[in-house]
Amino acid sequence: MRYMLLIYQNEKIREGMSDQERxxxxxxxxEFTQSIRQSGALLAGDPLQPTSTATTVRGKNGRPITTxxxxxxxxxxxxxxxxxxxxxxDEAIAMAARIPSVRLGGxxxxxxxxxxxxxxx
Amino acid sequence: MRVEEIFRVERGRILAxxxxxxxxxxxxxxxxxxxxxxxxxxxxxxxxxxxxVAWLIGTARHAATDRLRRRSVFARKQxxxxxxxxxxxxxxxxxxxxxxxxxxxxCCHPALAREAQxxxxxxxxxxxxxxxxxxxxxxxxxxxxxxxxxxxxxxHAARIPYEVPADDAPGxxxxxxxxxxxxxxxxxxxxxxxxxxxxxxxxxxxxxxGRLLVELMPSQxxxxxxxxxxxxxxxxREARFDASSDLVLLDEQDRSRWDHAQIDERTALAEAAxxxxxxxxxxxxxxxxxxxxxxxxxxxxxxxxAQIAALYALLARTHPSPVVELNRAVAVAxxxxxxxxxxLIDDVDRRGNLADYHLLPAARAxxxxxxxxxxEAVEWYRRALAxxxxxxxxxxxxxxxxxxxxxxxxx
Numbered sequence: 001m002r003y004m005l006l007i008y009q010n011e012k013i014r015e016g017m018s019d020q021e022r023x024x025x026x027x028x029x030x031e032f033t034q035s036i037r038q039s040g041a042l043l044a045g046d047p048l049q050p051t052s053t054a055t056t057v058r059g060k061n062g063r064p065i066t067t068x069x070x071x072x073x074x075x076x077x078x079x080x081x082x083x084x085x086x087x088x089x090d091e092a093i094a095m096a097a098r099i100p101s102v103r104l105g106g107x108x109x110x111x112x113x114x115x116x117x118x119x120x121x
Numbered sequence: 122m123r124v125e126e127i128f129r130v131e132r133g134r135i136l137a138x139x140x141x142x143x144x145x146x147x148x149x150x151x152x153x154x155x156x157x158x159x160x161x162x163x164x165x166x167x168x169x170x171x172x173x174v175a176w177l178i179g180t181a182r183h184a185a186t187d188r189l190r191r192r193s194v195f196a197r198k199q200x201x202x203x204x205x206x207x208x209x210x211x212x213x214x215x216x217x218x219x220x221x222x223x224x225x226x227x228c229c230h231p232a233l234a235r236e237a238q239x240x241x242x243x244x245x246x247x248x249x250x251x252x253x254x255x256x257x258x259x260x261x262x263x264x265x266x267x268x269x270x271x272x273x274x275x276x277h278a279a280r281i282p283y284e285v286p287a288d289d290a291p292g293x294x295x296x297x298x299x300x301x302x303x304x305x306x307x308x309x310x311x312x313x314x315x316x317x318x319x320x321x322x323x324x325x326x327x328x329x330x331g332r333l334l335v336e337l338m339p340s341q342x343x344x345x346x347x348x349x350x351x352x353x354x355x356x357x358r359e360a361r362f363d364a365s366s367d368l369v370l371l372d373e374q375d376r377s378r379w380d381h382a383q384i385d386e387r388t389a390l391a392e393a394a395x396x397x398x399x400x401x402x403x404x405x406x407x408x409x410x411x412x413x414x415x416x417x418x419x420x421x422x423x424x425x426x427a428q429i430a431a432l433y434a435l436l437a438r439t440h441p442s443p444v445v446e447l448n449r450a451v452a453v454a455x456x457x458x459x460x461x462x463x464x465l466i467d468d469v470d471r472r473g474n475l476a477d478y479h480l481l482p483a484a485r486a487x488x489x490x491x492x493x494x495x496x497e498a499v500e501w502y503r504r505a506l507a508x509x510x511x512x513x514x515x516x517x518x519x520x521x522x523x524x525x526x527x528x529x530x531x532x
Contacts, residue, residue, distance in 0.1 A: 001280050088282035089232060112279045 002043060002113040003084055003092040007099060008076040009106035011050050028100040036084060036095060045082035076107060083113070124160045127173050133246040133326070135174060137220035139181055140227075141283060146245070146273045148185055153177075155184035178214045221246060222337050223283055225330060229297040230281045237272035242301045243308075244269060247326050256510075285337075295338070299347050299405065302330045306351045311368075311511060324355060346394035346405035352387040353412035356380040368517040372421035379416070388413045404440040407432055426456035443474040447481055454488050463488055479508035483518060486525075495529030 014022070029047075036042040051070040058065050070077060079101070086092040089110070096108040132153070139149035156177045170176040228241040243249045255265035275281065286294045309323025328351050334344035360374040369375075391409035398406045411432045418424040433449035446469045454462020466485050475481045486501035502522040509515045 088280045089230075090282050090284075090286065093232070110279075114278075 001086060001088070002115070003086055003089075004109075004111045004113060005082040005084060005092070005096050005099065006078055006109040006111065007080045007082075007101050007106060008074075008109065009079050009101045009104065010075060011077050011079065013104060014050075014079075025100055025104070032098060032100060033082075035098075036082070041084045041086060041095060043083040043085055045080070045084075047080040048078060050079075051077045079106075124157065124164055127160075127177075128157055129248065129322070131174055131177070132248040133224075134216055134221060135177055135181070136245055137224040138178055138214075138216040139185075140224055140245070141217070141220050142178075142182060142214075143185055144283065146276060148188070149181075151188065152181035152185040155188075156181035159184070174216060175214055178216065182214065218333070219285065219337065221330070222285055222333055225298055225301070225333075226285050226294060227276065227281060227283050229294070229301045230276075231293060231297055232279065232281055233272050233275065234268075235297075235300075237268055238297060239301050239304050240265060240268055241272050243305060246330065247305055247323060249323075292341075292343075295334075295341065295343070298334070299343060302327050302334070303347060303351070303405075305330070306354075310354060311514070321358075324351070324358075327351060328355065342394050342397040343403045343405050345390060345397070346403065346409045349387050349391035349394055349409040350405055350412050353384065353391065353409065353416055356383040356387060356416070362513065366513055367520075368513045370517070371415065372424075374421075376419065376421075384416045388416060402435075402439075404436060407436045407439075411436075424455070426452055430456050443469055443472065444478075447475065447478075447484060451484050451488075454491075459488050459492055477508055479505045479510075479514070479518075481505075482508070486521070490521075490525055495525050498525050499529065 017025070033042065033045060054068075054070045056067050056069060056071045058067065058071070082095075082099070084092065084095055086095065089112075092110050092112075096102070096110050099106075099108055102108060135156075136149055136153055139152055140146060143149045143152065159180050160173075160177060164170075224245060225242060228245060229238045233241070240254050243254050244251065251266050251269060252262045255262040260268075289295055306324055306327030309320040309325075309327060328348070331344065331348040331351055334341070335348050338344055357371075357374065357379050359380070360376065360378040361369055363369055391406075391413045394406045394409055395402055402410070411429055414425050414429050414432070430449060430452035433445060433452050437445050437449050447466065450462045450465035450469065452462075453465060463485065466481065466488070469475060470481060470485075482501040483505040486498045486505060489495075489498040489501065499522065502518055502525065506515065506518050506522065509518060
C-alpha cells in the first residue's frame with residue numbers, strides 16, 4: 001500500500017542553521033533516502049523550495065486567482081515529501097519516525113494514498 | 122445456553138476472530154449479525170450445536186463469503202474482494218487467544234483518537250451498543266455513531282494493522298491499551314448512567330482483558346499492577362451496594378463482606394508489581410499500592426490515610442491528572458488536615474478541568490460537612506446532584522443532602 005509522508009517543519013529553523021549544520025542534515029537525508037531505496041520502499045521523494053517561492057492559485061467565483069505565497073500561513077511549512085510502499089500503517093509510521101526532520105522537532109503527516117482503479121504494477 | 126446468552130458472553134471473542142479472518146471490522150460485524158440471525162432461526166428447532174462458538178464463526182464466514190460474491194457482481198474492487206476470499210479459504214475457524222489481544226491493540230492504536238479507542242474497544246470487545254457508549258461518555262448517540270464510523274473507516278483506509286506490535290520499546294502502545302482497559306473497568310465498576318449502578322459484565326470483561334495482557338506479556342509489570350488494581354476493587358463489590366442497590370461508600374462498607382482471601386492474593390500481586398518496577402513504579406503499581414492500603418485496614422477509621430496521601434503525591438508528580446489531584450486532596454483531608462484538603466480541592470477546581478465531574482463538589486461537600494459548615498455543604502451537594510448521572514449515586518447524594526439539611530435545621 002502506498003503512503004505519502006509529508007514533511008512539515010518551521011523554515012526559520014533551517015534559515016538559522018550554519019552551513020555545517022545544513023550539510024549534516026543533507027547527509028542524514030541522503031542516508032535515510034538511500035536506506036529506504038535499498039529496502040524497496042521508496043517510490044518518490046523530493047525536498048521543496050521554501051514557501052517564499054510558492055504561488056497559490058485559488059478559485060474565486062469559479063475563476064482562478066493567482067497570488068504570491070503558500071495557501072495558508074502556518075507555523076510549520078510543507079518542506080518535502082516521500083512516497084513509500086509499506087505493508088501497513090505501522091510500517092509507514094516506523095519509516096516516518098526515521099525522517100531526520102523528526103529529530104529537529106518537525107512533523108510528518110502520514111497519509112494513505114487513495115487507490116483509484118486497479119493498483120499499479 | 123440460549124442464543125442471547127451466548128451472544129452476550131462470546132460476542133467479543135467471536136468478533137475478534139472474525140476480524141482476523143475477514144480483515145475488516147464492518148464485514149465482521151455484518152457477518153456476526155447474519156450468524157446470530159441464523160442461530161435464532163435454527164437452534165430452537167434443530168438444537169444448540171455441540172460447539173456453538175465454532176458453529177457461529179463458521180456460519181459467519183459463509184455469510185461473509187456469500188456477501189462478498191454478491192457484491193463482486195457490482196463492485197469494481199475486484200482485487201480487494203479476491204484478497205478477502207483468499208483469506209477466507211486459507212484460515213481456519215478456531216478462535217485464537219491472541220485474537221482479542223490483537224483486536225485490542227488495533228482498537229487502541231495511537232493513530233486513533235482516545236475517544237475513538239475507548240468507543241471501539243467497548244463496541245467490539247465489550248459488546249456495548251452505540252447508545253450505551255454514547256451515554257457513558259455524555260455525547261449524543263449520533264456523535265458516537267459518527268465517531269465509530271470514522272474510526273473504522275480510518276482503520277480500513279490507512280490500513281492500521283491487526284496485530285500486536287512486535288516492537289513497543291517505549292511502551293506507548295501498551296499504555297494506551299491499559300488506559301482503555303481501565304476505563305472499561307471503571308465504567309463497569311460505577312456505570313456512569315442508568316438504573317444499574319454496576320455493570321458486572323463490563324468489570325469482568327476488563328479483568329479478562331487484564332488477565333490476557335498479563336498472560337501474553339509476562340515480562341511487563343504494569344499489566345500485573347493494573348490487574349491487581351481491578352481485582353482489589355472487585356473484591357469489595359459485595360459491600361458496595363445495600364439491599365436496595367444504593368451506593369455504600371468505602372468508609373461505611375461492611376468489611377466482613379469483602380472477599381478477604383481474594384484481597385490477600387491480590388495484595389501479593391500488587392506487591393510483586395511494585396517490587397518488579399525497581400524503584401520507578403508506574404501509575405498502576407502506585408494505584409495498586411493505594412488499593413492495597415485501603416484493603417489492609419480492618420476498619421475505615423484504621424485506614425492509613427497518611428500513607429495513601431503520600432502515594433497519591435507520588436502519583437501526582439509522576440503522572441499528573443486532575444482526578445489524581447482530587448484524590449490526593451481527599452487523602453490529605455482524611456489524614457487529619459481538612460483545611461489543606463479543601464485548599465487543594467480549590468486548586469483543582471480553579472484549573473477547571475473537572476468542571477463536569479460530580480465527585481469534586483461531592484468531595485468538597487463531604488469535607489465541609491465534617492467541619493460543621495452545613496450551609497456550604499448543602500450548596501455543594503446540590504451542585505454535585507446537578508452533574509451526577511448514575512441513579513444509585515444520585516440517591517446517595519440526595520440522602521446526604523437530606524441528612525445535612527435536617528441536621529443544620531436542627532442545629
